Structure formats: C-alpha cells, structure tokens
Amino acid sequence: MSGNPQEHAAIGFVGLGMMGHGIAKNIVEKGYPLTVITHRNRAPVEDLLGRGATEAQTLGELARRSSIVFLCVTGSPEVEAAVRGPDGLAAHLRSGSIVVDCSSSDPNSTVRLAAELKAKGVEFADAPLSRTPKEAWEGTLDTMVGADDAVFARLRPILDTWAGKIVHIGGVGDGHRMKLLNNFISLGYGALYAEALALADRVGISAERVDSVIRGGRMDCGFYQTFMQFTLTGDRNAHKFSLANAFKDLRYLESMANGVGLVNPVGSAVKNSYAVAIAAGGASDYVPMLPAYIDRLNGGKVD
Numbered sequence: 001m002s003g004n005p006q007e008h009a010a011i012g013f014v015g016l017g018m019m020g021h022g023i024a025k026n027i028v029e030k031g032y033p034l035t036v037i038t039h040r041n042r043a044p045v046e047d048l049l050g051r052g053a054t055e056a057q058t059l060g061e062l063a064r065r066s067s068i069v070f071l072c073v074t075g076s077p078e079v080e081a082a083v084r085g086p087d088g089l090a091a092h093l094r095s096g097s098i099v100v101d102c103s104s105s106d107p108n109s110t111v112r113l114a115a116e117l118k119a120k121g122v123e124f125a126d127a128p129l130s131r132t133p134k135e136a137w138e139g140t141l142d143t144m145v146g147a148d149d150a151v152f153a154r155l156r157p158i159l160d161t162w163a164g165k166i167v168h169i170g171g172v173g174d175g176h177r178m179k180l181l182n183n184f185i186s187l188g189y190g191a192l193y194a195e196a197l198a199l200a201d202r203v204g205i206s207a208e209r210v211d212s213v214i215r216g217g218r219m220d221c222g223f224y225q226t227f228m229q230f231t232l233t234g235d236r237n238a239h240k241f242s243l244a245n246a247f248k249d250l251r252y253l254e255s256m257a258n259g260v261g262l263v264n265p266v267g268s269a270v271k272n273s274y275a276v277a278i279a280a281g282g283a284s285d286y287v288p289m290l291p292a293y294i295d296r297l298n299g300g301k302v303d
Contacts, residue, residue, distance in 0.1 A: 012066030022136030095121030146175030
C-alpha cells in the first residue's frame, strides 16, 4: 500500500472468530481505520481496541462509519442476517461501498445478495479463505476472490494486509464456488485419512507407522501434516476447522452440484463421513478428530 493509509478506506469488520480476529488484527496494524461490532466475547474486541480499532454497538453504526465491510461468519444464514433487515448493512451503507464476504457461503445466496446490494449502489465481493488461524494471525492466508475488476482493484491493498496468496478467480460468486471445490478436495483428504487410520488401527498398524510411510512421500501435503499433528501429538490447535463447518461446506457443495445437474457420488460419500461425526455429537470437534468417529461407527469409542 502506498501513501498514508488513513487517506484510504475505512474498514468495518463483522465476525471476530478464529480467522476473523487475525484478519482484523492485520488490517488495523497496517494502518487502516477499523471499526468492529460489539460482541459478547470481549477478548478479541478488547485486543483490537488496544491496537487502534473502534467499536460500534450496531451493524447500522458500523455501516455508517465504513466504506468497505468484511464479513467473516459461519455461513450464508449469518451473512444474510447481517446484510438484510432494518438495522442491517444494506439499510445504512453509502452508495459506492463494498461488502466482502470471507465466509464459506452458498454461491446462490452470494449472487442474490450481490444483486440486492447492487440495486442500492453497493458492491459485493466474495473472498473466502484457505489455511488456518495461524496464517490468519501471521497475515499469510490464501484467498480466492469473486468480484468485477474495478472492485477487486479497490480491495487488493486491503487483502494484501492479511493474505499471502490472492487469486482473482472470477466474478461475484466464483470465489465461493472455488472455495467449495477447494474444501471438497481437502475434506475429501480428511475423510480418506480418517478411514485409513481407523482401518490401520484394526489391522495392527499404528498411526506412527502409517505416518512414516506417507510423510515426505508423494502423498504428503500441508493438509496431511496439520491433520496428522493431532493424531500423533494430540495438538487440538494444529488444524482448527470444526466438523460442523466441514459438514456445512459439503452440503453447500452438494447444492451446487444439484444446481447444475451433476451426479457427485464421491462428494456424497465424503459428506456422509462428516455426517456420522455430527450425528454422534461431534459438531464442535475439529476435522482431525474424524478418525475416532469413523472408529465409533465400527463399534469403537470416541476418546
């Protein structure tokens, strides 16, 4: 970013969870005026206020202070609730503002919201995330952006504050479509690893012995390493992506496939692997804990 950041966009931020807190931290530390929404979880709010952010009591107040608003929430229902309604963003943003959805959302909802906001003179972009809260804090996330060229050009300096890899994938909705494809691949890995580890255990091959073959070989990758870190060391923080969020994204993927009439048997199988964990009460556990639920399906016990 060139020049004085204070002469640039005023940023609003909604959603200070595991990813959002780190993103917002990088935005304000790199000089952009930042307003965050009040929240019952005071820790991230107080941290950001200490770094120079200001706090809004309502979405309307946040919208009036901001020219670009980032949303980093659970999914489309939460995004829609933030945008719509008498005190939602749409009712208070000025013409020429931009709403950026960093959540993993349903592309159909994204396209509908973009059209609603466009009628009010407000632009919409989808910039979902890849990698983990660690990279969010370090400012090295990956993001795939759906936006027209002019909107992307306005967003690029802010994205540079928190992302190490930025891909302008296409128009509005394409970021979320690509995110679902990305998560299908990664969560598909997770389902394969879980079943392989459960089977290995049943035939007397330890996770450590499995890892000695996979790690450093052609089937090794960053996702495998953070997934296995929990299995090998019990580190719950190695890969903080909940089974509930995984299941939600796979349901969005299924909807996307249905929308174009694509038969996706592998996607359905992967989704059902995570459905097993959700049905067993594992919604708040993380993806690397899936092997225990696959084992439980086969008569074992979740630790």
